[in-house]
Amino acid sequence: MAESDGSLGRAPASEKGGEEDKDDDEEEDGEETERERPRPPGSSEGGGDERSRRMIRNQYRELICSVQQNREDMLSSKSNRLTEALEEANQLFRGVSRAREAALDAQFLVLASNLVKEKANELRSEITTFDSVTFAEDVLTFMGINRTEVDGNNCDSENMSGGYLPSNAWYKLGEEAEKYFRRAPSFHYMLGSFKSEPPVPRQRIERQRKAPGGEEKRAMPAQLKKMEESHQEATAKEVERILRLLQTRFRNDPCTPIFFFDLVVDPNSFARTVENIFHVSFIVREIVETYEITEPMINPPNSSEDEMETA
Amino acid sequence: MSQRKRSRGSGFTQGDDDDFSVVPTQTPSQVQRNLESRSQEEINRKVTELVQFLLVKDQKKIPIKRVDILKKVIREYKDVYSEIVNRAGRTLQQVFGLQMVEVDTKHHIYILTSSLPRVEGENLKQDIQTAKLGLLIIILSFIFMKGNSAKDSAVWEFLRRLRVQPGEKHEVFGDVKKLVTEEFVRQKYLEITPIPLTDPPEFNYQWGLRAAKETSKKDVLSFVAKMQNKEPSFWISQYNEAKANT
Numbered sequence: 001m002a003e004s005d006g007s008l009g010r011a012p013a014s015e016k017g018g019e020e021d022k023d024d025d026e027e028e029d030g031e032e033t034e035r036e037r038p039r040p041p042g043s044s045e046g047g048g049d050e051r052s053r054r055m056i057r058n059q060y061r062e063l064i065c066s067v068q069q070n071r072e073d074m075l076s077s078k079s080n081r082l083t084e085a086l087e088e089a090n091q092l093f094r095g096v097s098r099a100r101e102a103a104l105d106a107q108f109l110v111l112a113s114n115l116v117k118e119k120a121n122e123l124r125s126e127i128t129t130f131d132s133v134t135f136a137e138d139v140l141t142f143m144g145i146n147r148t149e150v151d152g153n154n155c156d157s158e159n160m161s162g163g164y165l166p167s168n169a170w171y172k173l174g175e176e177a178e179k180y181f182r183r184a185p186s187f188h189y190m191l192g193s194f195k196s197e198p199p200v201p202r203q204r205i206e207r208q209r210k211a212p213g214g215e216e217k218r219a220m221p222a223q224l225k226k227m228e229e230s231h232q233e234a235t236a237k238e239v240e241r242i243l244r245l246l247q248t249r250f251r252n253d254p255c256t257p258i259f260f261f262d263l264v265v266d267p268n269s270f271a272r273t274v275e276n277i278f279h280v281s282f283i284v285r286e287i288v289e290t291y292e293i294t295e296p297m298i299n300p301p302n303s304s305e306d307e308m309e310t311a
Numbered sequence: 312m313s314q315r316k317r318s319r320g321s322g323f324t325q326g327d328d329d330d331f332s333v334v335p336t337q338t339p340s341q342v343q344r345n346l347e348s349r350s351q352e353e354i355n356r357k358v359t360e361l362v363q364f365l366l367v368k369d370q371k372k373i374p375i376k377r378v379d380i381l382k383k384v385i386r387e388y389k390d391v392y393s394e395i396v397n398r399a400g401r402t403l404q405q406v407f408g409l410q411m412v413e414v415d416t417k418h419h420i421y422i423l424t425s426s427l428p429r430v431e432g433e434n435l436k437q438d439i440q441t442a443k444l445g446l447l448i449i450i451l452s453f454i455f456m457k458g459n460s461a462k463d464s465a466v467w468e469f470l471r472r473l474r475v476q477p478g479e480k481h482e483v484f485g486d487v488k489k490l491v492t493e494e495f496v497r498q499k500y501l502e503i504t505p506i507p508l509t510d511p512p513e514f515n516y517q518w519g520l521r522a523a524k525e526t527s528k529k530d531v532l533s534f535v536a537k538m539q540n541k542e543p544s545f546w547i548s549q550y551n552e553a554k555a556n557t
Binding site: 080083086087090130132133134135136137138139140142165167170171172173174175176177178179180181182183184185186187 | 366369370371372407409422423424425426429437440441442443444445446447448449452453456457469472473474482483484506507508524525526530531533534535537538539540546549
């Protein structure tokens with residue numbers, strides 16, 4: 001919007017500015033030369049200077065013109081156009097060395113200050129009726145402030161320190177505020193009933209959040225890798241040990257089969273047993289291929305053996 | 312809008328971030344054709360995923376970017392993007408009474424707003440969000456009543472009257488300064504812009520895009536009126552402005 005306005009304002013402005021410039025030059029030429037006369041040595045340099053001065057004048061006129069044409073926009077509290085224009089003038093003023101340009105700068109300032117005054121007037125007529133101090137007091141009352149009786153309402157600083165707000169004050173106000181919002185009630189998981197099968201987006205949010213933590217991240221994988229390696233090694237070693245154990249067992253006694261549970265169960269340690277089964281599971285294929293594995297059996301309770309034992 | 316259709320066709324690269332920002336402009340017939348090449352089940356799954364994604368994203372009230380939707384949910388279903396979004400919008404509307412609103416048509420940012428009228432005693436859950444909303448409406452009221460824009464010093468001076476100090480840890484809000492200048496801004500409830508040529512820097516507080524969608528000048532004026540026990544028309548210029556906006 002600002003762009004289009006600017007270009008809109010600029011096209012006629014430069015034309016007009018050019019005309020004005022000509023007029024001005026004709027009108028003020030006499031004055032100008034008179035003023036410049038007492039400065040003979042810089043005559044050639046003065047030509048270049050004149051060109052840049054003309055440019056500055058032109059720019060000032062453009063600016064003034066565009067401010068005048070976009071009055072409404074300048075006055076609107078939604079835009080920063082006036083500030084931008086002031087900044088532009090500020091830039092231009094850096095190149096100003098002579099009274100004539102300075103006069104234009106002043107002309108612009110007069111225009112700008114008039115606009116500002118207008119704006120200020122508008123604001124005053126609009127806003128005097130809104131008194132933020134009484135509004136604050138009314139809000140405090142709504143929140144249920146407990147004012148001490150000593151506290152006078154006339155003194156600001158005392159007002160601010162006096163009075164005691166109940167702990168639910170802001171909640172009370174928030175509850176009221178909710179009536180004025182079409183805010184979507186946010187949904188939340190109840191005790192993670194949805195978490196058993198985590199929804200995809202949730203995971204992503206977490207991953208996103210983790211991403212910035214660079215330092216921590218760098219250390220973590222290295223550590224993990226190491227752990228996994230040593231763990232893997234330990235497992236491999238253990239598996240090999242068991243395989244070797246089996247091999248020597250069958251080399252020494254090639255005829256008798258070994259009962260699977262005898263090999264695996266440690267009657268004194270459940271953990272050890274589980275570990276053994278885990279390790280053996282790695283070489284099950286080799287065992288099945290090389291050695292024959294007889295299926296370990298658990299007899300049903302009503303078998304004769306069982307009866308014999310209970311008897 | 313997105314006239315660059317370079318991502319269409321076979322050259323679909325997963326890693327290219329830019330790729331996701333380009334949504335092919337699809338004509339209804341194109342989408343229809345693309346739809347036929349996908350199974351209904353797949354499309355429905357994507358719709359469900361998107362609904363879930365939007366709901367979860369909305370928990371924090373941070374606006375949802377279209378780029379994220381494309382990157383995280385739609386992925387290789389870009390050719391039927393508009394259909395998926397439409398259906399998800401319908402589901403949100405019919406099942407949850409929520410509306411998907413595009414607050415920024417340039418950067419394609421969406422928020423969810425409730426399309427159902429509020430009922431007395433509807434919110435059974437009162438938490439910190441409730442309290443934050445209280446603080447928010449106070450700030451929005453102040454900005455609107457002061458002519459749609461207020462300097463940071465004025466806002467904080469006003470908040471100090473309500474026992475909210477920017478430098479102190481508030482018993483309800485904790486770091487209030489952070490809540491106001493970061494969280495509310497990120498959620499697009501507030502817009503804070505530095506005022507040029509000020510030293511030390513000063514800032515202008517204005518309503519954010521979400522504030523304009525979730526509430527209105529009229530609502531905020533009625534809030535102020537209720538607090539002050541007056542008719543909204545008491546502030547005639549604000550009243551006229553609010554009326555003109557609806």
